[in-house]
Amino acid sequence: MAIERQTYKGRAYQEIRQMLVDGELPPGAKVVVRVLSERLALSPTPIKSALAGLERDGFLVAVPHRGYFVPEVAVEDMREIYELREALDGIAARNAAGAPDAAEFVSGTLRPLYEEQRRLLDERGGEGYSAVDVAFHRAIWHASGNARLAQFLDNLGGQLRFASGSSSRLPGRIPEALDEHEAIMAAVAAGDSDLAERLSRAHVRRAAEAFGGVVTRDSPLPYRPAH
Known part of the structure; x- marks a missing residue:
């Protein structure tokens, strides 16, 4: 029982x-x-x-x-999340690139997710993109070989989904993000840990900047914990 x-x-x-x-x-x-x-x-x-x-x-x-x-997330909360993500996504990409099966991981896991993101942009104007974006990054976290890191990032859950959905609303951001994903994949497949980490950190930093642009354009987000 x-x-x-x-x-x-x-x-x-x-x-x-x-x-x-x-x-x-x-x-x-x-x-x-x-x-x-x-x-x-x-x-x-x-x-x-x-x-x-x-x-x-x-x-x-x-x-x-x-x-x-369900917690409501404030702008300052999102900025803190992006700071954590920049550091941790960099570690995850570094570790994934250093794995012996890095090239197979890219071709078998990351590449199909990337192609689905491209399809959503081309055929649906980006609708549904953010969910696949989260899956793309989550795959890297779990390929890092660091279970605690993956669990911590997984536990950001809906907050990460909100971050992705918000930053992708900035005009032109999705094509840029996809180019960044392609560069990250190339570095991981080549086993270049240093480059994979730098590109991943830069990618998250640009997403944070895009998020800031959306907030500035659309007005501050009124999200606070629901007490």
Whole structure:
């Protein structure tokens, strides 16, 4: 029974986490146990355990006497995230380039994701791009061989998705980002760890600049934790 409960809790955690990453549960929304229980066909017990775990991992905010809410992210929060990403994405790219199967990783994993991003830009004007962008970077994190780094970046979850979606709204940013992705792939495939790290850090820095451009153009984002 204990194993079964853990299985139900793990399933609830993963499915609710995916809802958050996909934006199905938007910033500021209250997370209602009854609704999730009906949606996932699970009892309230694993749902509550999953929500507590998601709160510990930074996906939710617990408000006393009110329940769990999807956190709303402030502009300064996003800048902090980009600072972390610049450093950590650089480490991940360096490690991925140093792996013995780096070229196979690029051709088998990164290249298909890159081609899908190109297709979304060419055929749909970039609609759906941000989700594949996150998948592209997540693949590099997990290829780094550093499980703690990958887990930390994964746990930024919906905040990273919001960052990607925001920076890509700046006119011209997606084609630039794709050129940067192509350069990163070439460096990783060649096993050039130093270049892969430099290019990855520069890529995240440019994304942060694009994010700043969107905020300046569209007005400051009113995102704060939902207390």
